[in-house]
Amino acid sequence: MTDQNRKILVLGALSAMARESARVQAGKGASLYLVGRDGEALRAEADDLRVRGAGTVDTLAMDLTDTIQTDTILANASAALGGLDTILLFYGVLGDQAGAETDPGEAARIMDVTYTSAAQWVLAGARHLEAGAKSRGVLMTASSVAGDRGRRSNFVYGSAKAGLSVLMQGLAHKWGGLDDAPRAVNLKLGFVDTPMTSDVEKGGPLWASPEDIAAIVDRAIEKSGPTVYAPWFWRFIMLAVRATPHFIFKRVNL
Amino acid sequence: MTDPFRTETGHKSWGRVVEGEHQVARPRRTGAVRDLLHQAGDRGLTALAYGLGRSYGDSNLNPGGALIETRGLDRFIALDVEARVLRAEAGVSFDDILRAIVPHGLFLPTVPGTRYVTLGGAIANDVHGKNHHSAGSFGRHVRSIRLERSDRGIQDVTRETDPELFAATIGGLGLTGIILEAEIDLVPIASAFIDQRTEALTGVDHFFDIAETRAQEHEHTVAWIDCTASGDRLGQGVLSCGDWADEGALTPHPAKAGPALPVDLPGFALNPLTLKTFNLAYRKRQLMKPARARIHYSGFFHPLDSVRDWNRLYGARGFYQYQSVIGFETAREATRAMLTRIAASGLGSFLAVLKTFGEYAPEGVLSFPKQGATLALDFANTGEHTLSLMADLDRIVAEAGGRLYPAKDGRMSAGMFKAGYPDWTRVEAMRDPLLSSQFWRRVTDD
Numbered sequence: 282m283t284d285q286n287r288k289i290l291v292l293g294a295l296s297a298m299a300r301e302s303a304r305v306q307a308g309k310g311a312s313l314y315l316v317g318r319d320g321e322a323l324r325a326e327a328d329d330l331r332v333r334g335a336g337t338v339d340t341l342a343m344d345l346t347d348t349i350q351t352d353t354i355l356a357n358a359s360a361a362l363g364g365l366d367t368i369l370l371f372y373g374v375l376g377d378q379a380g381a382e383t384d385p386g387e388a389a390r391i392m393d394v395t396y397t398s399a400a401q402w403v404l405a406g407a408r409h410l411e412a413g414a415k416s417r418g419v420l421m422t423a424s425s426v427a428g429d430r431g432r433r434s435n436f437v438y439g440s441a442k443a444g445l446s447v448l449m450q451g452l453a454h455k456w457g458g459l460d461d462a463p464r465a466v467n468l469k470l471g472f473v474d475t476p477m478t479s480d481v482e483k484g485g486p487l488w489a490s491p492e493d494i495a496a497i498v499d500r501a502i503e504k505s506g507p508t509v510y511a512p513w514f515w516r517f518i519m520l521a522v523r524a525t526p527h528f529i530f531k532r533v534n535l
Numbered sequence: 536m537t538d539p540f541r542t543e544t545g546h547k548s549w550g551r552v553v554e555g556e557h558q559v560a561r562p563r564r565t566g567a568v569r570d571l572l573h574q575a576g577d578r579g580l581t582a583l584a585y586g587l588g589r590s591y592g593d594s595n596l597n598p599g600g601a602l603i604e605t606r607g608l609d610r611f612i613a614l615d616v617e618a619r620v621l622r623a624e625a626g627v628s629f630d631d632i633l634r635a636i637v638p639h640g641l642f643l644p645t646v647p648g649t650r651y652v653t654l655g656g657a658i659a660n661d662v663h664g665k666n667h668h669s670a671g672s673f674g675r676h677v678r679s680i681r682l683e684r685s686d687r688g689i690q691d692v693t694r695e696t697d698p699e700l701f702a703a704t705i706g707g708l709g710l711t712g713i714i715l716e717a718e719i720d721l722v723p724i725a726s727a728f729i730d731q732r733t734e735a736l737t738g739v740d741h742f743f744d745i746a747e748t749r750a751q752e753h754e755h756t757v758a759w760i761d762c763t764a765s766g767d768r769l770g771q772g773v774l775s776c777g778d779w780a781d782e783g784a785l786t787p788h789p790a791k792a793g794p795a796l797p798v799d800l801p802g803f804a805l806n807p808l809t810l811k812t813f814n815l816a817y818r819k820r821q822l823m824k825p826a827r828a829r830i831h832y833s834g835f836f837h838p839l840d841s842v843r844d845w846n847r848l849y850g851a852r853g854f855y856q857y858q859s860v861i862g863f864e865t866a867r868e869a870t871r872a873m874l875t876r877i878a879a880s881g882l883g884s885f886l887a888v889l890k891t892f893g894e895y896a897p898e899g900v901l902s903f904p905k906q907g908a909t910l911a912l913d914f915a916n917t918g919e920h921t922l923s924l925m926a927d928l929d930r931i932v933a934e935a936g937g938r939l940y941p942a943k944d945g946r947m948s949a950g951m952f953k954a955g956y957p958d959w960t961r962v963e964a965m966r967d968p969l970l971s972s973q974f975w976r977r978v979t980d981d
């Protein structure tokens with residue numbers, strides 16, 4: 282739909298991918314409601330997006346793991362936007378795998394941020410879009426290929442992303458069987474060059490930039506199917522990874 | 536906390552001749568720059584800002600020291616469409632700016648031959664465009680600059696509040712502080728299209744005979760010269776003039792750049808024969824176009840931007856740019872002398888550009904543009920051969936009282952620099968003691 286500008290809620294709006302995606306949508310005249318933790322940084326993004334062509338831009342500084350008031354916040358966002366039709370969820374925390382195995386606090390942090398709270402936002406967002414935007418609505422989450430098969434270097438994070446992916450898969454299944462229902466799209470991201478991965482050696486054809494992801498998000502908003510590997514070749518990499526027998530996989534240091 | 540600096544080696548400037556090892560940091564917020572300067576200082580390093588690396592030689596390099604890459608400082612801050620004023624962080628590119636402002640009927644007051652420059656880089660080199668004779672250089676349109684200095688902290692500098700620091704910063708080669716933000720004037724346009732006029736130039740005299748008149752008739756002028764031609768044909772080329780069309784859509788250029796040159800061309804691909812053939816074909820193609828045409832601004836201002844990484848055309852050894860400006864009293868003869876020397880060398884370039892600068896007084900202490908004629912050429916790096924050609928050109932330029940453009944330079948002598956920019960000590964006096972570049976060390980060393 283090009284005749285009507287999108288009205289977008291961005292959860293985790295300060296992540297590098299969220300910022301680039303918001304810029305692309307602003308350039309197309311979308312209105313945005315940005316939620317993230319740092320109020321000052323959100324205001325700077327909002328100023329930027331206005332110059333890039335956004336309709337209205339509002340911000341809310343909060344900790345997204347606080348999910349008591351999801352419905353109220355969604356209603357407020359919708360009021361500010363004049364009807365919310367697109368929800369983009371970008372947040373999650375990679376955390377420290379070794380720490381998560383020894384420290385229950387670190388494990389809880391990874392799971393709370395990446396799955397428990399994200400799931401609450403997805404469910405609240407689904408309620409909202411079912412009641413409001415209906416078939417124009419889009420709910421998109423940024424999950425990870427780490428959820429496709431557990432591996433020793435990040436399986437706590439991976440399990441949380443797996444949960445998110447299954448939740449979205451179920452939602453897409455439900456909506457797929459209904460007329461006039463919104464669309465659920467789950468991105469499974471491979472390696473993306475962002476501050477979250479700043480300690481990893483980068484470079485090479487497997488690494489995507491936040492700009493690459495923003496283009497994929499743009500397509501996802503308009504027409505993609507329920508599961509989108511980002512970029513696309515991860516579908517085949519993960520096919521191979523999932524098909525690898527345990528007796529081989531256990532020797533691979535991943 | 537992880538170390539914000541990483542050790543990186545390789546080519547980082549556009550000509551791909553100069554190599555070096557840098558400690559590179561990529562801040563994402565302007566607020567992070569102060570701490571980076573302190574950390575560089577604590578390690579005993581000098582530092583330098585680095586934008587999109589479109590300077591050709593070593594003015595944007597600081598081997599052995601720190602580089603602060605500004606591309607992450609890429610937020611717009613405010614656009615006042617009525618007042619035609621834009622405020623943005625220094626790492627915002629002209630590419631981004633034009634995409635945001637063209638739909639409002641606004642344009643940058645002047646643009647260089649590529650959109651892939653940052654706001655900070657454009658200020659630090661006081662860049663010029665095809666409209667220098669009607670708009671002056673970029674610095675003329677800068678209202679204020681926010682600098683982060685290691686010795687004085689944040690400084691908001693305007694012509695009024697601190698005229699000396701302002702003049703040292705416009706064209707100041709990044710030495711007076713890290714530019715965090717700037718506020719600039721924009722100009723109105725009625726459409727995104729340019730009415731272009733193309734005509735053949737028969738030689739150097741022809742150019743100098745009509746350049747003044749064309750500059751009065753048209754907002755934008757530039758000539759391409761076939762630098763492989765000699766004798767009677769010396770200086771033959773194509774003059775292109777343009778004015779903003781008074782009607783048409785306000786469509787910005789497309790977001791994605793064209794295909795990239797995937798590999799370095801082998802060095803032998805560029806020889807006197809291929810150069811001659813290219814220049815002949817190019818001239819033919821230009822002159823086959825209708826004498827008058829309406830074209831999109833991207834094709835008029837930034838034709839090279841449609842091939843990404845075209846600098847790899849010159850092969851793995853890289854190339855030099857050579858850009859001079861010479862006052863009108865001596866420009867005609869000096870241009871003839873330079874073109875004669877270049878044609879004899881067989882080292883000519885694909886694109887030699889000749890244009891006149893208007894009478895605007897230089898905006899900054901080290902601004903390159905001054906009234907006269909400017910000639911810009913590329914030379915493949917073939918080692919000694921290329922260097923001795925450029926040394927000969929230096930003599931012609933120096934004798935004619937001209938000077939060279941630091942943004943394009945990776946080898947001029949200290950003497951050549953100081954003769955061209957006798958006021959350089961004013962920038963040295965305003966320099967942030969922590970900031971330096973390979974270029975600055977080279978041209979200020981005795």
Ligand SMILES: Cc1cc2nc3c(=O)[nH]c(=O)nc-3n(C[C@H](O)[C@H](O)[C@H](O)COP(=O)(O)OP(=O)(O)OC[C@H]3O[C@@H](n4cnc5c(N)ncnc54)[C@H](O)[C@@H]3O)c2cc1C
Nearest residue numbers: 586587588589590647648653655656659662663708709714
């Ligand atoms: C194809 C092509 C065509 C060109 N055409 C023209 C032309 O027509 N006219 C013209 O004038 N130039 C032209 N140039 C040169 C180009 O405009 C300048 O070199 C410009 O400054 C490059 O900007 P950048 O962001 O890449 O800066 P860099 O090359 O990365 O840096 C340039 C200088 O700016 C400083 N700098 C960068 N950011 C900051 C900051 N935030 N704070 C302080 N200092 C900073 C650096 O320290 C360095 O001294 C052309 C270059 C190319 C490749």
